[in-house]
Amino acid sequence: MPNQPLPPVKPTAEQLQAAKDTTIPDVTGPGLRVLFCGINPGLWSGATGHHFARPGNRFWPALHRSxxxxxxxxxxxxxxxxxxxxxxxxxxxxxxxxxxxxxxxxLREGGAALTERVLRLRPRVLAVLGIGAYRTAFGQRRAAIGRQPEGIGDTAVWVLPNPSGLNAHYTLDALAAEFRRLRGTLDG
Known part of the structure; x- marks a missing residue:
């Protein structure tokens, strides 16, 4: 039987409050094809130590469906x-x-630190999950979803929709389609 998602263990109100203004480690390694970049960790992520941990977040389903x-x-x-x-x-x-x-x-300071991280890690693609955060962090007021004209060193930059359940502009299917568009460029 395939591995089925387990229901999340819900952090307590105290755990969520204690997670405010904390940080969680990146998930990286050598030779990355894609470095996915969220805006910032939410409280569920801070409480659990896992990225995109809130049950309504659609990152994990979109990653699979794409x-x-x-x-x-x-x-x-x-x-x-x-x-x-x-x-x-x-x-x-x-x-x-x-x-x-x-x-x-x-966000601007984060964009500068992210640029340094990308130059050090050298992933094939940086995929920023959130158009507004990307525009602010990188000073690209007219940026649109998709591949950006400017890369970082040898790394291509893509902007994907924010997978948060609060982003009502994109259904899970539409979100997965944007992830799939990026994946298609890696396979070609």
Whole structure:
């Protein structure tokens, strides 16, 4: 029987409060094909130590439906991604209840730190998950979803929709289609 997602263990209110303004480690390794970059970790991620951990977040289903993974991973399986050439980081490291709690300065500082990280790790593609955060972090006010004209060193930059359940502009199918579009460029 295939590995089925387990129901998440819900952090307590105290655990969520204690997670505010903390950080969680990146998931990286050598030879990454894609470094996925969230805006910042949410409180569930801070409480569990796993990226995209909140049950309503659609990162893990979109990753699977787009063909990046053969099955849907759970957030606690994030450590298996580097073996598939995939990694996870964030523009801003600080955990918040909502991304709009971040300041523009935090996003710009995060963009500069992310640039340094990408130059060091040299993934084939950096995929930023959130158009607004990308525009602010990199000063690209007219950026659109998809491949960006400017890369970082030898790394191509893509912007994908934010997989948060709060992003009502994209259904899971539409989100997976954008992930699939990126994946198609890697296979070709």
């Amino acid at each position: 063909g990046f993974t053969a099955r849907q991973f759970r957030p606690d399986e994030q450590g298996e991604l580097p073996a598939l050439g995939l990694g996870i980081t964030n523009v801003a490291p600080r955990t918040t209840a909502k991304a709009d709690e971040l300041t523009a300065e935090e």
